[in-house]
Amino acid sequence: MPSRTAQIRFVSSHPEVYEPCDDSFALVDALLADRTNLLEHRPTLCMEIGCGSGYIITSLALILGQEANGAYYMATDINPHAVKVTRETLDAHGVDAELITTDIASGLARRLAGLVDVIVVNPPYVPTPEEEVGRGGIASAWAGGENGRSVIDKILPIADILLSDKGWLYMVTLTANSPSDICRQMRQKGYASRIVLQRSTEEESLHIVKFWRDFDTQGAASDIYSVKKTGHANLVESLLSQCSQLSFWRHNNGNSS
Amino acid sequence: MRLLTHNMLSSNIKGVANGFPLRIEVEKVVEKQVDFNADFLKNMFAKIEWKALVDASRSMGYSELPGDANPSMLDSDDFLQKFHHALLELHLEEGALVCPETGRKFPVNKGIPNMLLHEDEV
Numbered sequence: 413m414p415s416r417t418a419q420i421r422f423v424s425s426h427p428e429v430y431e432p433c434d435d436s437f438a439l440v441d442a443l444l445a446d447r448t449n450l451l452e453h454r455p456t457l458c459m460e461i462g463c464g465s466g467y468i469i470t471s472l473a474l475i476l477g478q479e480a481n482g483a484y485y486m487a488t489d490i491n492p493h494a495v496k497v498t499r500e501t502l503d504a505h506g507v508d509a510e511l512i513t514t515d516i517a518s519g520l521a522r523r524l525a526g527l528v529d530v531i532v533v534n535p536p537y538v539p540t541p542e543e544e545v546g547r548g549g550i551a552s553a554w555a556g557g558e559n560g561r562s563v564i565d566k567i568l569p570i571a572d573i574l575l576s577d578k579g580w581l582y583m584v585t586l587t588a589n590s591p592s593d594i595c596r597q598m599r600q601k602g603y604a605s606r607i608v609l610q611r612s613t614e615e616e617s618l619h620i621v622k623f624w625r626d627f628d629t630q631g632a633a634s635d636i637y638s639v640k641k642t643g644h645a646n647l648v649e650s651l652l653s654q655c656s657q658l659s660f661w662r663h664n665n666g667n668s669s
Numbered sequence: 670m671r672l673l674t675h676n677m678l679s680s681n682i683k684g685v686a687n688g689f690p691l692r693i694e695v696e697k698v699v700e701k702q703v704d705f706n707a708d709f710l711k712n713m714f715a716k717i718e719w720k721a722l723v724d725a726s727r728s729m730g731y732s733e734l735p736g737d738a739n740p741s742m743l744d745s746d747d748f749l750q751k752f753h754h755a756l757l758e759l760h761l762e763e764g765a766l767v768c769p770e771t772g773r774k775f776p777v778n779k780g781i782p783n784m785l786l787h788e789d790e791v
Contacts, residue, residue, distance in 0.1 A: 456712050482708050499780070508703075512670075512678070515784075515786075518681045519678050519784040523679060523718075524677045
């Protein structure tokens with residue numbers, strides 16, 4: 413049986429392109445574990461933002477394989493070397509994707525809005541000084557700015573634009589990126605989320621988070637807002653915040669006593 | 670670059686109001702056969718800007734697409750085959766995509782469009 417992920421020996425490389433590493437393997441393992449769901453999902457357009465060596469988009473195309481023959485794949489990277497290396501990696505595995513050298517999805521977001529069924533992202537998540545972000549070359553593969561969130565926080569609203577109603581987003585995060593805060597932010601946009609894989613390496617603790625539009629959540633969110641419209645919102649919100657402050661205070665108090 | 674991708678790309682230069690469709694400058698076109706998938710075509714039809722696809726395929730030397738199209742045509746195998754060929758089998762290998770408003774050229778090399786902007790365009 414042919415392998416369902418890209419083979420490291422066939423993954424092309426370049427001195428200015430990030431090579432597959434623990435984070436890439438974790439994301440591909442998460443996709444592989446979710447294969448049955450992905451096939452039932454019947455995606456039409458799948459996209460990787462920041463494709464680097466091409467290991468992940470190639471693996472996604474292999475994981476879905478012939479059984480998802482109605483699927484098309486696209487991948488972007490801001491690093492032109494990375495896009496070329498991705499082409500070589502795809503070719504070496506006999507799979508195909510449309511490649512675009514661009515910043516996240518610049519030039520695509522307008523026409524591709526609401527059309528993408530699966531987005532995979534292994535973003536630059538390493539906390540670095542802010543000035544290291546966007547310097548180009550291989551640094552664009554890891555330099556994430558404060559808390560490693562600078563680029564992640566740019567990608568999320570764009571992913572929200574691109575994803576179809578049934579769209580799924582898989583993203584690599586690090587504990588330092590505060591995945592729970594990312595999930596809260598996405599919840600406000602109407603997304604449910606789940607950590608589908610958690611893996612600690614010598615250097616980092618990785619979380620692969622899957623997001624999907626949760627129409628129940630949106631319903632719940634709009635319920636809150638409908639309360640707001642009736643004029644009780646301020647009261648409700650201040651009560652809620654007092655409750656949480658109170659429990660926080662109690663908790664702290666409990667700790668100190 | 671397939672015309673599917675061309676149909677999804679707009680000029681992303683700051684201040685450009687009407688950046689779609691990008692005009693195609695052809696240096697080299699290649700054709701690559703891919704499996705025909707009627708479901709994919711039927712899914713995509715509603716999302717395709719038809720006139721942009723017709724003009725793009727003409728600039729690539731393929732003039733078999735009808736000037737107008739509507740969903741009833743999706744029942745015709747002949748139409749689907751032409752749509753399939755234009756959307757998925759014609760590749761711009763070398764050339765450029767030209768912003769309709771500013772004339773700025775985005776190069777396409779080895780089939781990969783480069784949409785990166787200069788600092789003064791962001």
